[in-house]
Amino acid sequence: MELNEFNRNGVATAGSGYFNSEQSLRLRRPPSHASNQNASPHFDWGRSSEGGEDEDEEEPRHVRELPMPFALRKAVRQVQQMRVPVASRRARRSRALKRFSSQAKNALALVTLWRKSIHKIGGHFGGGVQSYFVFLRFLVVLNFLSSLLIAGFVLIPAIVFNSLHLNTTIPEANLTGFEVCMVYDTSPNALTVFYTYFLDLLSGTGFMEYSYMFYGYYNNTMIVTSGFSYNIPLAYLLTASFYFIFCFICIIVRMGGVWRVAVTTGGGTVGGYSMLLFTGWDYGLQGDRATKLKQNNIRYQLQVDLEEERLQLKAKSLTLLQTVGTYALRTLLNLIVLALIGGAFAGIAFATQFSQTQEAQEGIVGLLLEYLPSIVITASNFVVPLLCDQIALLEKHSPSTTIILALLRAVFLRLVSLAVLLFTLWENITCYTDRSACSPCQYNHRIYQCWETRVGQEMYKLVLFDFLTTIVKLILVDFPRRMVVDNCSWSLVQWVGREEFLVPPNVLGLVYAQTVVWTGALFCPLLPLLNTIKFVIIFYCKKISLFQNCRPAARTFRSTSSNVVFFLVLLFGWSLATTVLIYSMAELHPSYGCGPFRFSVTMWSIVPNSFQGLSPTTKEFLRYIGSQAFSIPLLLLSCVVLCYVAALASVYGNSVALLKAQLKLEGRDKQFLVKQIEELTKKQGVPKHDRDPILRDPTPMAVDPMRASFRPTQNNYS
Amino acid sequence: MGGSASQLPKEQLAEYQELTFLSKQEILLAHKRFNELTKDERNPPTRVPMDKILALPELKSNPFRKRICHVFSTSEVKDGSLTFEDFLDLLSAFSDSATLEIKSHYAFRIFDFDDDGTLDGGDLEKLVNCLTGDTDDTRLTQEEMRQLITNILEESDIDKDGTVNLSEFQHVISRSPDFVSSFKIVL
Numbered sequence: 001m002e003l004n005e006f007n008r009n010g011v012a013t014a015g016s017g018y019f020n021s022e023q024s025l026r027l028r029r030p031p032s033h034a035s036n037q038n039a040s041p042h043f044d045w046g047r048s049s050e051g052g053e054d055e056d057e058e059e060p061r062h063v064r065e066l067p068m069p070f071a072l073r074k075a076v077r078q079v080q081q082m083r084v085p086v087a088s089r090r091a092r093r094s095r096a097l098k099r100f101s102s103q104a105k106n107a108l109a110l111v112t113l114w115r116k117s118i119h120k121i122g123g124h125f126g127g128g129v130q131s132y133f134v135f136l137r138f139l140v141v142l143n144f145l146s147s148l149l150i151a152g153f154v155l156i157p158a159i160v161f162n163s164l165h166l167n168t169t170i171p172e173a174n175l176t177g178f179e180v181c182m183v184y185d186t187s188p189n190a191l192t193v194f195y196t197y198f199l200d201l202l203s204g205t206g207f208m209e210y211s212y213m214f215y216g217y218y219n220n221t222m223i224v225t226s227g228f229s230y231n232i233p234l235a236y237l238l239t240a241s242f243y244f245i246f247c248f249i250c251i252i253v254r255m256g257g258v259w260r261v262a263v264t265t266g267g268g269t270v271g272g273y274s275m276l277l278f279t280g281w282d283y284g285l286q287g288d289r290a291t292k293l294k295q296n297n298i299r300y301q302l303q304v305d306l307e308e309e310r311l312q313l314k315a316k317s318l319t320l321l322q323t324v325g326t327y328a329l330r331t332l333l334n335l336i337v338l339a340l341i342g343g344a345f346a347g348i349a350f351a352t353q354f355s356q357t358q359e360a361q362e363g364i365v366g367l368l369l370e371y372l373p374s375i376v377i378t379a380s381n382f383v384v385p386l387l388c389d390q391i392a393l394l395e396k397h398s399p400s401t402t403i404i405l406a407l408l409r410a411v412f413l414r415l416v417s418l419a420v421l422l423f424t425l426w427e428n429i430t431c432y433t434d435r436s437a438c439s440p441c442q443y444n445h446r447i448y449q450c451w452e453t454r455v456g457q458e459m460y461k462l463v464l465f466d467f468l469t470t471i472v473k474l475i476l477v478d479f480p481r482r483m484v485v486d487n488c489s490w491s492l493v494q495w496v497g498r499e500e501f502l503v504p505p506n507v508l509g510l511v512y513a514q515t516v517v518w519t520g521a522l523f524c525p526l527l528p529l530l531n532t533i534k535f536v537i538i539f540y541c542k543k544i545s546l547f548q549n550c551r552p553a554a555r556t557f558r559s560t561s562s563n564v565v566f567f568l569v570l571l572f573g574w575s576l577a578t579t580v581l582i583y584s585m586a587e588l589h590p591s592y593g594c595g596p597f598r599f600s601v602t603m604w605s606i607v608p609n610s611f612q613g614l615s616p617t618t619k620e621f622l623r624y625i626g627s628q629a630f631s632i633p634l635l636l637l638s639c640v641v642l643c644y645v646a647a648l649a650s651v652y653g654n655s656v657a658l659l660k661a662q663l664k665l666e667g668r669d670k671q672f673l674v675k676q677i678e679e680l681t682k683k684q685g686v687p688k689h690d691r692d693p694i695l696r697d698p699t700p701m702a703v704d705p706m707r708a709s710f711r712p713t714q715n716n717y718s
Numbered sequence: 719m720g721g722s723a724s725q726l727p728k729e730q731l732a733e734y735q736e737l738t739f740l741s742k743q744e745i746l747l748a749h750k751r752f753n754e755l756t757k758d759e760r761n762p763p764t765r766v767p768m769d770k771i772l773a774l775p776e777l778k779s780n781p782f783r784k785r786i787c788h789v790f791s792t793s794e795v796k797d798g799s800l801t802f803e804d805f806l807d808l809l810s811a812f813s814d815s816a817t818l819e820i821k822s823h824y825a826f827r828i829f830d831f832d833d834d835g836t837l838d839g840g841d842l843e844k845l846v847n848c849l850t851g852d853t854d855d856t857r858l859t860q861e862e863m864r865q866l867i868t869n870i871l872e873e874s875d876i877d878k879d880g881t882v883n884l885s886e887f888q889h890v891i892s893r894s895p896d897f898v899s900s901f902k903i904v905l
Contacts, residue, residue: 063736063737064810064816067820067823069790069792069803069807070737070738070792070806070807071792071803077736102815122896272873273866274870274873274882275890275893277842277849278825278829278890279894279896279897279901280849280900281781281782281849283780283782283901284903285780286775286776286779287775295849295850295851296856298849298850299849299851299856299858302846302866303862306862306865310865660876663886663889664876664877666877666885668877670877671877671879
């Protein structure tokens, strides 16, 4: 057989010594078909090409996957080429398909936005900070796709139809007695000072108010030309609904992927140390500074983890009195935190009420008054978490619990303060306090001639203010802090030190900004586009600030489990925005003077009205889908699918446990075999150095042969 | 073989492409960089000594650079010197398209400081020192080191023999989603 010939000639490169013995070792073993190819790189010299098609398509990759030196791989390939492969059509097709899919994956990886930057951030600052930037990238892509959606179905048709002056039909409506509601005065003053343009830009009034930016500009027209009809109000409504559904699907899909990773890696704390040590080093780092930064990062992480473990052991050994005391203290502190948050809510409600009921004033005072709710929200979002952090120091939780608690408290504060703002707005619009103001129009037409545009303006102002605060904080706080720390050697300054990039507050900022955009998207269609631009600018600013001003975090942050928390929090914001959307669409009466839903009772009523215009078969079909005859079987089917998937998940969990147990058993088999072999050889009286080379590596057949090369002359198991 | 010629012949290039995970551009770039290491010498040897390899910017600050050279070297005197093919082996194992099995196998060999086929306490301690910095003020204390190594062996030593063998190592690695992307050196 050609293999023996080959063996005799040996491998004609350097280091042939132990490679030869390795080959002979392999030849002695029978081909083990039970070897798990994926678990260990093991090449079977004696295997014939019975595997046929499967083997053919794996052969070119197979040679590369052997962990042997180059010369040996060349030899293996020559042996393989001596065997004539049976290249059937199926093999060729599946090989081409595999090549195509790998090329597609490579191309997709290249196209991924900011791939190199994010990888560099992960290498220098760790997975926690990297997860923030990955989350930011996800939001940028989401907003970009949403703005394309809105532009395609609402903005561009509106622009096209307005400029073409097509034949439009306006639906009939009986409007006697509602003339006072239809007043909508938007024409700007003829004489405007230059700086009012700037003020208008910041507050969304004036020239910006009656533009494509806000709801009020769109008409409730239906274009019917030859063979083409486009119902703008319906398009507006359905685009807004579909935008929400699209965002929901994207979040769920992404969260599913992240959750899968978190589950397979066992939640992070299990195997944390080994994982950090074996996989923690980034081999792409170049330069002494980057290496030292990474080494510091790893050392901090290890020290904090070890300290947390010591604290946990200590906490377990507390006496009963001490534990009772700790729990009593924690309850008290939680009450204080709740009181703080309640106080913040009261402040926001009052500020919104005050700002809405004031007369419009000129200049800077007017601007300040308009921005008062935003200012109060931002101030409370800054002050209250700071106080909560100080309180958390007294609570004496473990570091990871503290971080999660801080995240949840800040989420609660931020999103519910936004809800309070919206609730106050809605109170004013629907005349909760002053019933008479709403008599003809069912909304407060005295203050709000076009209330949707007003809500859109509030959201626009929130977005803009949040953006300005971030940029100003970067310029006025982070950069000066670094300069002071670098150039001033007072001990107090050095104790404060460089800033640390804290991930939870930054993620909350993103979630808050995204929730505001979702809430305002119905009333301000260009808001997702603005948000895309805003997030892109924030990405670059935060990245620059990170590398210039920040030191690596001293606290650990498990990126895999925290990714799931980020998406859960985002989903919470989404549900808040959906509540707002559904309430506005279904309950509130649209303004008479502006917007595409001028003469409808509610925004949603346009859908049943358009329903009448469909063909009879479509009507029947849609009626059937909405009826119980369809939805109950659908529900039962979903339950069955759910049970199946749950059963599958438990089966996989069982097989993981079984495989782990098998791994343990293999180790025990190894020790047993070693003992047996030792006893046998002792009985036969064979001297040590003559013992069969297989003794050098008494492992189960499936494990790789390269281990023999590790100890060519030693014999560890004698 | 292939280290002295200034141009790589086509069949050689094709063979390298098939036997490693590198693409054509990567192989040509590797060839260029490898030749630059010995360009000052009149008779460039086929086997480049370790200190020249360690001068490469990609390896210069890597705490595992000496181990990497030793692992991929096929030299009989075990001095860590690399031929061009060893160099390609190195780049192939650290490339983008190498499989998890190859990377975990070589990672295990790199971490096995005493080359005995398993990671025992001494190997783990040297590993930790490489990762945290091997100077006096960056090392962990004795107490912390002991606690850390006990934890690692408890987590990854499944058969409880006091060492981490290749399968146990690969079991830990397989649970990490970041390993393949961080075990990468690109010229």
